[in-house]
Amino acid sequence: MRDWRGRLLALLMVAGLGGPAWAAPTDGLLKPCRIDGIPNELKCGSLRRPLDPARPDGVAIDIGFLVVPAMARNKQPDAVLLLAGGPGQSAIKVASRVLPRLSRLNNRRDLVFVDQRGTGRSAPLECPDDSKLPLTEQLDGDAQMRRLDECRAKLEALPYGRDGGLRFFTTTIAMQDMEAVRQALGVPQWNLIGASYGTRAALEYLRQFPGQVRRTVIDGVAPPDMVLPASFSPDTQAALDKLFAAHAATHPQLRAEWEKLLASTPRTVTVAQPLTGVPERFTVDRELLLRAVRPPLYQPALAAALPAAIHAAAAEGRFEGLFGLSTAFGSAPGLRLAMGMHFSVMCAEDVPRLATSTDAPGADYGRVDAELYSRACRKWPRGEVPADFYKIPPAPSPVLVLSGGADPATPPRHGERVAQALAVGHPGRVRHLVVPESGHGVMAVGCVRDLLFRFIDAPTEAEALPESLLKDAACATRIPRPPAFQPVQGGTAP
Known part of the structure; x- marks a missing residue:
């Protein structure tokens, strides 16, 4: 998931399904198209949908989607639906990043990327x-809120934003799209693949349309009952503490340096703007420092540079490393979130439940995120969320749950709770794989890609998932944490 400032990447992506080739004609619905980052010609389409499901004759919006046709002529009819993360990510814009991981699936199954309402082409x-x-x-909090108010006013002036239109961008309505x-494509069943917020979307689709799902993969589980602004605090704290413990041998003073750095705020620093290179002088307060450290934790390869960056800031007053790392993850244009959609989801589904959250705040992170989202949602139009949205019924078909042990946003504790709920009555249908040293999203890790393919490609009648399915992923579970980055020290030339 992602922090509304655009510093967090609410990661990835989406879903896949299978079923025999298209069962209904799609002539006129799909047209040839080109997508940035993908060399071959694909198929694009759009579907007209009511903004408010209760008013089918009212304001309508277009839902855009991309179909990557199966390579083989004798393809399977169950397509793979990819549900993007965020909330606020465009599935079509991340397609070029996702396709290499799903190339085996694409041999005999169509891959479908639908821009969820509020994102991309929808x-x-x-x-x-x-x-x-x-x-x-x-980084100025008041300035951020002013920009958010200005953005909301512009969105409310759109044809689909007027008269409280921003209330109709919830996950429940989006899954009806x-x-x-x-139905329009004639796909008999989806194979769902969702990561980060896309897992919440997949669970909601599974709840509303259980008979239309053949297989489900959820990676980095963000369940509907998660209360994201509250869970951010203990989950990020746990990932940060794990980083300190992992590098205790090579950086024994790391935790002490971090505490010293926190205690030194607020302080004035000069740092080059990470994207423009222009030097800027500003004040680093405690909240800003906490937010700067969070994004690198999403990816262990980036987190490996945090010990050196924290040391440079604490011991030498150099903050370039920290702020450079904070923008290194998720800065690509295709990964940007539609923040209006982000708040339409979060303000309806999570923030109203902050008062009842049982998550204890992290020692360092406290209520930073809860307060930020509460402030941002005060004026945001709030959609209705059905009570059953927060329930996870038993899985009607096989589900593969994936979690990264070093994930600061959706760690294994959430995946385990969801796996247990899905497995009620049919424990053999659900398997939970934890990759101990992986961050946010594990589908791209080594043999997990092959595991995903075998899971979806298994015969439809195979209801129970063999234990060997997870044993085959041992290559991923044995991957060690990257060693701490050591800055190159200049020396005297001989």
Whole structure:
């Protein structure tokens, strides 16, 4: 998931399904198209949908989607649906990043990327990109809220934003769009693949349309009952503490340096803006420091540079490393979130439940995220969420749950709770794989890609998942944490 400032990447992606080739004619629905980053010609389409499901004759929006046709002529009819993360990520924009991981599946199955309403080609709710603004403007809390108010006002002026239109971008309504696309394409069943927020979307689709799902893969589970602003605090704290413990042998003073750094705030520093290179002088407060450290934790390869960056800031007053790492993850244009859609989801589904959350705040992170989202959602139009949305019924078909042990946003504790709920009555249908040293999202790790293929490609009648399925992923579970980055020390030339 992602922090609304655009510093967090609410990761990935999506879903896949299988079924015999298209069962209904799609002439006129799909047209040839080109997508950035993908060399071959694909198929694109759109479907007209009511903004408010209760008013089918009211305002309508277009739901855009991309179909990557199966390579083989004798293809399977169950397509793979990829549900993007965020909330707020465009599935079509991340397609080029996801396709290499699903190439084996694409041999005999169509891959379908649907831009969820509020993103990409589906009535987008986008706010201006502030990543190139001066850091002083990016990081000033009051200025951020002013920009958010301005963005909301512009979105409410759109045809689909007027008269409380922002209330109709919830996960529940969006999954009804996904079902409409399935029917329009004539896909008998989806194979769902969702990561990060996409796992919540997959679980909601599974709840509403259990008979239309053949297989489900959820990677980095963000369940509907998670209360994200509250869980961010203990989960990020746990990932940070794990980083300190992992590097205790090579950096024994790391935790002490971190505490010293926190205690030194607020302080004035000069740092080059990571994207423009322009030096800027601004004040680093405690909240800013906490947010700067979070994004690298999503990816162990980036987190490996945190010990050196924390040391440079604490011992030498150099903050370039910390702020450079904070923008290194998720800065690509295709990974940007539609922040209007992000808040339409979060303000409806998570923030109203903050008062009842049982997550204890992390020692360092406290209530930073809860307070930020509460403030942002005060004026945001809030959609209705059915009570059953927060329930996870037993899985009607096989589910593969994936978790990264070093994930600061959706660690294994959430995946385990969901796996237990899904397995009620049919424990053999659900398997939970934890990759101990992986971060946010494990589908790209080594043999997990092959595991995913074998899971979805298994015969439809195979209801029970063999234990050997997870044993085959041992190559992923044995991957060690990357060693701490050691800066190159300059020397005297001989």
